[in-house]
Each structure stands twice: as C-alpha cells, then as structure tokens.
Amino acid sequence: MGQILHGSATTTHAIRAAIQRSKAPLKDLAAQHGLNQKMVSKWRKRTFVHDALMGPKIVRSTVLTAEEEATVVAFRKHTLLPLDDCLYALQATIPHLTRSSLHRCLQRHGISRLPEVVGDKPAKQPFKAYPIGYFHIDTAEVRTEEGKLYLFVAVDRTSKYAFARLMQKATVATARAFLNDLVMAVPYKIHTVLTDNGIQFADLTKNRSGPTATWRGHPFDRTCRGHGIEHRLTKPNHPWTNGQVERMNRTLKEATVRRYHYETKRQLEDHLGAFLGGYNFVKRLKTLRGLTPYEAICTAWANEPDRFRLDPIHLTSGLNT
DSSP, rough: OOOOOOTTTTHHHHHHHHHOOOSSSSSHHHHTOOHHHHHHHHHHHHOOOOOOOOOOOOOOOOSHHHHHHHHHHHHHHOHHHOOHHHHHHTTTOOOTOHHHHHHHHHHHHSSOOOOOSSOOOOOOOOOEEEEESSEEEEEEEEETTEEEEEEEEEEEEETOOOOEEESSOHHHHHHHHHHHHHHHHHHBBOEEEOOSSSSTTTTOGGTTTSSSHHOOOOOOHHHHHHOOEEEEOOOTTTTGGGGGHHHHHHHHHHTTTTTOOOSSHHHHHHHHHHHHHHHHHTTOGGTTBBBOOHHHHHHHHOOOGGBBSSSSSGGGGGTTT
C-alpha cells in the first residue's frame, strides 16, 4: 500500500513504527536513523504513523460569521439553487460574500453538490448568438375576478430584457399594438421577432400560399416591415422552438396569477409591472455572467452604439419612472 507523506518528510511509516517500538535512548535512535532528537521524541509520543493534520482544529470561515454561514447553509438546503444563483440571491444580505467563500462554505457542510436527478439529462445545445434586438414573442391566458385576459410577452434573446402587456383579446389588432409598444419601449433597434403560428401573428398554414394571403399579406407582417423588422415563425407543432419566451410565460404566471388572487385587471398590471421592473433592473442572471438585463443593455450600448435609438442610461428605474 502506498504511503502519502508531506513534501518535507524525513521519515517513512516503517521508521516511525520502529521508533515507537524501540526502548533505546533518544540519542541512539537519532544517530541510528540520522534524525534530530526532537523528531524522534515527537514520533515516540504518537500512537500513529501517518502525518498529522496541520490545519486549524476547528474549521471555520475567515470571511463569514457563524450566523452568516448558517444563513448560507439554510438557504442552499431550502432552495437547492445552483452556486451562482445562491451567490446572486445572498449578496443582497451578505455584501462581502464572494463565489470562492460561498463554495468553501458549501464544501465544509457537504452540500457543494446538488442531488442528481433520476434519469438521463438531454444534451443541451446553446442558442445561436445574435446581436441585441432579437425578440421572442408569445401569448398566455390569465384570469382575474373580472374575467379572462391575454398576456403578451416578449424576451430579447441576447439581453434577456422582458416586456409584457395585458390585453382583453388576442387578435391581430392587439398583436400589432403590442409590437408598436415594444418598439417604443426598448432603446435599441429590433431587427428580428420570432412568434408561433397563431392567427394573431400569421395566416393559417393551409392558406399562406393562396392568392389572397400572398397579395394582402398578414397585418402583423406589415407592421413588422413598417419598423424594419424581420418576422420569423416557429415550426408548426414545435413550441419548444420559442422556449425562451415560453419559460418567461411560466415565470410570470408563477409570480402572479398562480400565487395571488386579483380582483381587477389594474391590480394584476401593477404587480406585473413591479415584477418586470425587479427582473430587468435587479435580477442577475447566470447566462449574462452575473449581469442584470439592464446592465447587459448598457454593455451593448458601450460596444455597439449604432444599434441604439436612445441612450439606455436614461431608462434607469427611479422615483420618476
């Protein structure tokens, strides 16, 4: 069996065991093995032959207090979030928390690895990189005490900026109005939108090659052309092609109608606006390397100012917004 010794070791397990068994004086053993008498005395007093641990007797953080460490451990066990998501969530209450100190804390408590999910994980393919201004658009049905409403949602593929509006109906007119509102809301030029094949966005598949559709064109397409936007459609019966906005739909529902009861449309609009404000200006995303969507837009503004209509710094959320 191999021996694991530290780099400066002058004895082996066999020599240490021989010292512990011997009754000879320290001076004779030191001369026999070519050691210092203090070294011989140290190993004679020990009951083991492996190297002793030289670290602190009680392992603790030099960055976190005991209360902060307990907070980190409880948060991780309760949420089961990945390392970076835990870091972004906890830094609001523990500003001096770093990624390395968080990782060491989780390692000390044996929770640095999340439990494996049963079943094979499908291989993930990264989205194709596009410049800022590629929006995924979709609709979802929500309800208040007043009745049914339609939630139009748009998400930028690059900056992850999210925009939403509540409409009474999901028609061509409301889809065009939503696109106009989106163009006015974002400070940069939108070059592409991706939607599903709903009738508010496109003609029925069976009618698209007909003379009427060819000559007239869909009203949503005409609005896109008016803004210089390319309109793309997902493959029929393949909703996962528009997965980014589908996931945002679920996030908005889980934060609003699935958790709270709303008497009026105004109540839902106010809560939805507050949530989107927090998401766009506060929530840091792993896919953006720890930036918020607004910070990602400002970074794009610094790198590619020609793609912008307005200076995004003027859109900072504040008292007058």
